[in-house]
Amino acid sequence: MRRHWFYILLSLAERDRHGSGIMRDVLELTDGELKLWPVTLYGTLEELAEQGLIRALDHAPAGTENDSARNRWFRITAAGKRSLAAEVTRLETTVRVATRRLARGDAS
């Protein structure tokens, strides 16, 4: 899974967000390392929606203030959660395998 797909899904896994919220959250998650610029951000969001991993909400959630209410909000789908979980598993496996290999390398 591409890196920005992963972080967007991860961000939405916590709660529903709008575009700029996702951007700020991803920036925070990656410790300022991944900044999603507008076209990449919304292009990816549209792509994820087409893949059925997220969906755009018809209305902003109740209680959001005016400004962000005008923006489109996104929610992760069940398929999105499954994909994210699978990716996390794959990453865990990768880390485990890599750690083991590196440890053996140190020993010899």
Add this chain to the structure above:
Amino acid sequence: MNLTTLLYRVALRSLPRSLVDDYGDEMEELLHRELRRARDTGGVLAVAVTVVTAFADVARRAAYEHWRRRGRPRTQPKRKHMPSFVPDLRFAIRSSTRQVGATALIVGTLALAVAANTAVFALVDAVFFRPLPYPQASRLADLNEQAPKWNLEFVGITYYDFDQWQRNARVFDGMAVWDGISENVSNGSTASRLEGQQVSYAMAGVLGITPVLGRTFTKDEYVVHGPNVVMLGYGLWQSRFAGARDVIGKTLRLNSVPYTIVGVLPRNVTLTEPTEFWLPLQLDPQNERGNYSYEGVARLKPGVTLEQARRDLFRVQEPIWRQFDSTRTVSPRIMPLRDRFVADYKTIGAALGIGVILVLVIACANIAGAMLARSIFRRREMGIRVALGASKWRVARQLLTEALLLSVVASVIGTVVGRLAIGLVTSGISDIPPWLSLAVDTRAVVFSALIVAVTALLFGLAPALQFHQQDLTSSLVGGTRTAGSVPQRRMLNALVVAEIALAAVLLAGGGLIVRAYANLRDVDPGFQPDGVASFSLSLPNAKYPDGRYKRRFYDRLVERIQHLPGVTHAGIVTCAPFSCHWGSFYTAEGAAPTSTNAEDPVVLTRIASADYFAAMGIKLLRGRFFMPNEGSHTGLRPAVINDLLAKRLWPNVDDPVGKRFIFRGDTSQRDWLTVVGVVKDVRHYGLAQPMRPGMYMSTTVIDSANDFDRFAVVAKTAGDPTSLFPALRATVRELDPELPLYNVKTMRAALEESMASRRAIALWLSAFAAIALALAIGGIYAVLSYVVGRRRHEIGIRMALGAQRGQVLALVVRQGLRLVSIGLILGVPAAYLGSRLLSSLLVGISGRDPLIYVGVILVLLATGVLAALVPARRAARVAPSIALGEGN
């Protein structure tokens, strides 16, 4: 909205439409937030980095987004509150780009027509509409004198008459006269020639100009032997004095005489000739009665008509007539200033203007036909749209939008190309007055916009109206087999007929002009232009104070030139063909006094050296030319006269050689001129102009200073005359290094120049005719193709029933010829009437020349057959089985 936002919005347009529609606003908002943050935290540098990164983000992602959507159908634009013109336009763009070939053809045709119109408009505008570059120019009038008896339309004004007018006329704010002069200037190493005017008092005031520097001439500078003062032309001030402001009071040497500079003229003070300087006219009116040398200009009082001004001038002329001219031979003449100087160009401008508009109309008819034919095939589509709830007006508007789009694109291309072509239009017209500005400005842009609107209406309205009137639902039922109602076919046919008719007008006009030009080229100029080099010289009185010095100079010059390698003959003349004019009156010895009402044409008078006639190849009819040094000792004053003067002076004498005649003003009755030869004269005023009575005096018997002022020198060689120029220059420089040569050209070039305007208009009109013909061929072809396509089914049935291919072929060709014939029936009479407009340009050919009209008819009939042949052959190939099939 700031610039960054605007640019970002434009950049976002490169993304797929659906993405921008959905998220464009949020993308912008996000960028704004980022920019604000960057400004707050990092300053200018951070903002710059943000901007650059944001645009890089667009560029990088755009390609991917398009790639991701490959093969997907384009999404319809979101229904927003948008003026319906915008979707109309989008639809128009899409339907135009779908048929690249057809669209390119339409745009190309229209662009060509618009380009031609833009270029010709510059000329037409300058000739007819653009105001002259003087304040309240509509009050300016041209003054002159006329003498029908002398066969002169413009005699020129005598300073005496002008002085009387100026004193006594009532309805003028001011009037002035001027005369063109040219003077040598030398700065030691190079000699050159300046063109300027001598002007009377009030000239600046009449034109309404004020000097940019210094002053105009004062009244006491206009007296005989007044001070030598000069006003510099703007161009001369810039080129010779680099625009220096301390130029006032400095000295300019004209013809070796120092003149004090008192002022600098503004730009654009030119009347007909270049204005490099002004000198004050320093004349005593009492001595100036016989010298008709001056051009006049007057400023009328506000509200005064030309007719009132004319009456006023005639009233003032009355005492002059009583005193000096009881037969009223010479009378004042006043006309709008513009008319005087653009007279020759009016016909040219009108002919080109009308020609080019016809081309545009034909182009529009052609495109209207193409769009109509196309729209008939689109009838089903339109029917469906109406059935789905679109109003007919909406559909018609859609068609108009398409037309507008095409004409806007074509006009932009056409205007740009047309501007580049203006030089092409005017390049042939060499003697166009310099104040006729041909610049492209807002007027031209407005004109182009007007063309766009008119053309779009012209070719968009026809199909649009058709749809508006029709019962579109029937088209849903009928399919394409029966598509093309009777009114539609009629409209198509009418368009083609109109094209043919207009093409006939253009072809006839072009044909007449080209034939007239060809005739003109066949006119015998009266001399042999090939191998003759010529140039002019002017000897300053300061250095050559009287006729003896001048004659000695010319004798030596001619002798040296005659000995140059390659030169076979050389001579001098006061007025070479197509250049100046000097007229006088003569009386034959013993002639009975003529009646006062008899015609008395002015006699073109020239002074020539002995070898001039041989150098020019002038044809001798009787007697002989001058002999070297003839009469300088014997007192004989020889004259060579032309056949017209011979007939006028001695109408009943076969051979006038040996007869004597005298200058009419010569009251002493001493200086009789003796005819030694009769020549067939040169066409002095141009090949298209009638010849006047004319005569030559010999240089050997002239001694007054002024007669030798300016001369043209001609040299004949067997080889290339241009190769003589360096040697000719060197020869003059040896004799006097301060003398500039001017009018340096071959006689062949002078001859061509005299015909340049006619060649230009012949070229342009035939180009227009060719375009018209090509468009007409296209029009006939398109209509017949459509008709054949529509009648495939019927033709199939005919074939099945036993019709031969030849019969089918003839059927289609006949239809083409019928259209051409109707077009000719309308067009040929129109062309016949239109040829009157060209009459002043037609020389040696009548506007009713039958050959032209027969030619036009044959060409267009042949065109009709040619254009019909391809669709006809297609029809003849229709298989009979079509009749059994679906018919499409």
